Amino acid sequence: MADADGKQAAPLPAAEAPFDAIGLARSLLRRTRSGALATLERDGGAPFASLVTVATDLDGTPLLLLSRLSAHTLNLEADPRCSLLLSQGGKGDPLAHPRLTVAGAVVRSDEPRVRARFLARHPKAALYADFPDFAFFRLVARAGHLNGGFARAATLTGPELLTDLSGHDALAETEPGAVAHMNEDHLDAVALYATRLAGEEPGPWRLTGFDPDGLDLVAGERTARVLFPERLASPAALRPTLVAMAAQARGLPGA
Missing domain, CATH: 3.20.180.10 (PNP-oxidase-like)
Structure with missing residues (x-):
């Protein structure tokens, strides 16, 4: 995003953006079924990106079903920090469509709710979800970077990405x-x-x-x-x- 002098300007915090950055980011979180997961290689090499399927928890936290036979899972076992790029794409220039990067760390989850929500989004995953090398993970968001299209960029905190569940314990x-x-x-x-x-x-x-x-x-x-x-x-x-x-x-x- 450029400023009035044509210089590249830093993305605004979501609360200061001239568009509904929080609403758009949450929509991308809820609607996107797959994304590029970037992990850190175990040997200290280059960042490693791979394609994964994605669902969301009640509050919007990204949910992943990963196999320990996959390189990205082995990377996460050594260092749980990662980022997840979500983009629904569309016709025309891919860079004209909104996309969101969520940065954070993964935590394994055995909660039945996590399994149920993931399989509701990806029913075919039930064929292998119970294989011994597979497990469910929650990506605990630390921050987000939203590019909503031309001149529509914003940064988000972890809480801004998620839905407040206060008063909804049941x-x-x-x-x-x-x-x-x-x-x-x-x-x-x-x-x-x-x-x-x-x-x-x-x-x-x-x-x-x-x-x-x-x-x-x-x-x-x-x-x-x-x-x-x-x-x-x-x-x-x-x-x-x-x-x-x-x-x-x-x-x-x-x-």
Whole structure:
């Protein structure tokens, strides 16, 4: 990003950026299904980049399923520091599309919630997730660097990347049942959220998770993020919010 004199200017902190840097960064976190993971080679050599699939925890923390037979996992066992580049890409110049780099360190997780959320995002991974050399990891974010396209760059702190879960202690318990209920009994509403509220093309849309800020949906390889009209005050607010959103979607022109 250049300043008024044409010199290269440092990215602004997200809170000072002239666009919604935090919202865009969180959207990339929630929507992107794969990314480039950069680790530090064990022998002190060059940084090592590899492609990995990605999901998110309730607060948006990136989740990874890694094999100990992979070079990047062996690197992380020696030094857990890493960075993860997320970009959804699109038509035209790849550099014209938003991308986010998350820097931090990985921590192995055996929590059932982490496994469930990852497999909801990547169902085919269930074929190998329980192999003895595979394990789930959380990437604990220290900072983020967002390039939102031309002249739209910003830096973010770890907390700015994530969704605040204050007041939602019961969310981890209620989320699986709510997701299953919507996918089993209300796929018509899920489709409306994706097509009418998120502007996505029709498809076999299903819900993979929710958090205080919104819903995550998938249809094959496609993803969608649908924000709630306002942050949920508590998990109990989910049902009336979903009902209201479905009614809104049905009332839109062309529905």
